[in-house]
Amino acid sequence: MTFKTPDIDTIVRRQLLQAGALGLGSVLLARSALAADMVKLPLPGGPDERRLTHAFPQKGTMILQRTRPPLLETPFSVYDKGVFTPVNEFYVRWHWADIPTHMDPKTHTVTIGGHVNKELKFTVFDLMRKFKHVELAAVNQCSGNSRGYFQPRVAGGEWSNGAMGNARWVGVRLKDVLDEAGVKPGAVQVQFEGSERPVIAAAPNLKKSLDVDHARDGEVMIAWEMNGQSLPLLNGFPFRLVVPGWYATYWTKMLQHVTVLDHEDTNFWMHPAYTIPDNWPQANMTPGEKDVKFVPINKMVPRSFVTNLTTGAKVPAGRPELVRGIAFGGDTGVKMVELSIDGGKTWMPTQLGRDYGQYSFRQWTTHVKLDPGSQTLMARCTNSDGLQQPLTPNWNPGGFMRNVVETTTVMAV
Template identity: 40%
Template sequence: MLTGLLGTAAIPWPRELRAEGGNAASDLPLPDTHWNAAVPTGLVPQKLPLLRLSDRPIVLETPRPFFESLLTPNAAFFVRYHLDVIPNAIDLSAWRLSVGGNVSRPLHFSFSQLLSQFEPVSVVAVNQCTGNSRSRFFPRVAGTQWGNGGMSNARWTGVRLMDLLNRAGLRSHTVALRFQGLDSGRGAEGTPSHAYSKSLDPEDPILQDCLIAYQMNGEPLPMLNGFPVRLIVPGRFSTCWIKHLSWIEALTEPDQSHWMMNAYRLPKKPHYSTTPEEVALGKLSTIPASHAPMPVRSFFVLPDGSSKLVVRLPIEIKGIAFSGSGGIRQVEVSTDGGRSWRLARLDPDLGPYSFRGWRLAWTPRQPGRVELCCRATDGKGNVQPMEPIWNPGGYAWNVVETQTVFVGESA
């Protein structure tokens, strides 16, 4: 049962790990081969049993079977916190969303004002942790060892961020917009362990698509996914999707906080990939992960390798794909370990920031072990790489996924 839940995948390990018999790698911390993290489940309010990666702060991964649906059920939506003082009740009669700093009219919006004074807008968008699939990295890196389930997809409904900013009146010389929620830590004020916040560039075109969401799949947000409102930054990593959003501040100086200057930084290189040797030189140029679109990815949902397939018995291979750069143009599938590729059929499009379902009919012709590969191309022509990437944060993994299946005789 556990195998069916987690599944296994073949990871393109570096050449030195492929020594016959595996002796050369016997003392190395190898990448995790499970589709999901191989950890126990945890049960918390408003959630189904999810894979518990941490309980302080709470971090929960979505199990693979839930990705058979393009919209992730709210109760199965993954959870990621950085600090451990998390609200478990919010008085909506007292709560306010404040917009201040370098604005003409500092404003404080009640929940009822957000519902009644602004046009409701919806977008279907993937929320993915920057470190999703971190367990794949080699050499291994510190941080939450996510499998592939540090992501989910929902239809978000709320108020356009720009509607609030326009009402407050952004003033000239604003260089950053800082967002902060109600979750906090136990450290001293002014330290990274006291508060979590992120900033966006006021000239970033993505602001036109950002929402302050009060609904998730047609329901109020679960507390652990940001109730009462959450910042939605479609196409960007979850690091800037601030939960329990309560403060928006227009800054006239660059945001020098730890969470912008030190944490969640991507190498300014193709595929955000570098080497330990380059990092050791101390000259690596980086960019904030919140300023970069999520790279194109695709995944197998079925088959998951939990049971044998049968020779000459047709099946339908199913999966999902997404990108932060213009949606999905095509998905290719290989049934011979990447030697040849076929185009999969794409399911109806829920929008450029959503999961895109795909499928391919396949009939196994002979028994044995088969490596299935899937490779997506996004709307801007970006294609998933075949070779592993590496960076010290364990961020932005998007290597071609490979699913191992076993085919048995029919008689």
């Protein structure tokens, strides 16, 4: 595939003008955000409503989880529009309140350093000109997506199911960039740091690491484009890391430092933050359980959802009704999606839509005849490795890696 390098002045002008809206001040932004409509979310711990906001630059209507730093959730109806999540409705998650309100792609650089033969610096335009461009479809999902459904409730952003999105990412292979710097023998991990900063000087900068072989697998990318557009500021402009099949905590935004390490990274954001019980894929423990070994969160697990029907919807009884949804296999492709209309006693196959690659959302469809009354639909994904969604939810204190078979209850009349 041939990629055209974008016009530099066009990118700079568009991004600086749009990003300028973010610099109006957090107070003004918060006021306009809080003046928005409400949406119902069936979170067991409540509240059962969240605010909708239209106030954030380069974003459409989003569910407001927090204003500073911004936590914006994709309304679930968006996922029924298609396999790829619109850029202006792609969820947003930042950790620290001090994030840049503008970013000049002519001057912002990523530094490649550490255990390498030569330290290098690149702007986004340097990367565009020097290295081969690649494109990859991949789901970006917050580790805590669906945390609001954990029982007992856990601390953290109380997301519903909208802290995920799928995009075609365009950029360069991290492997090619690391090879240009020359990784020295004895390298163990590669550490990534973006441009967000804590407001308290003693707090640790957000840094995440991958094993060196993973970082150089040819799939991990530095990307500047998603779904045919430059990254929005809130999604990491001018470039971010893309780690296909892994949770978004590793997808560093506004990438600033790539540091090759000759030792294991033990910084706060690798441990204790973002850790799970060491029993992947369950990531499960009993609340209050002692002596549990925790490891850094890593590969995603399969998930599937009904998207064209919502709980409480009325559908015709006794005649074929279309049921449609999306699924993804986690760290590999989707093998099959099945649907149950009898509480999981029996399962029927569904028809899979176009395959955009093993890391992408994949649409599925089927038709069902429902008896009159309340009916519960359950969608279950099995990935290419044979890993299947469980019927019972997991629990861990971070609220990470939910992938239970979800239910949608409708009324057939």
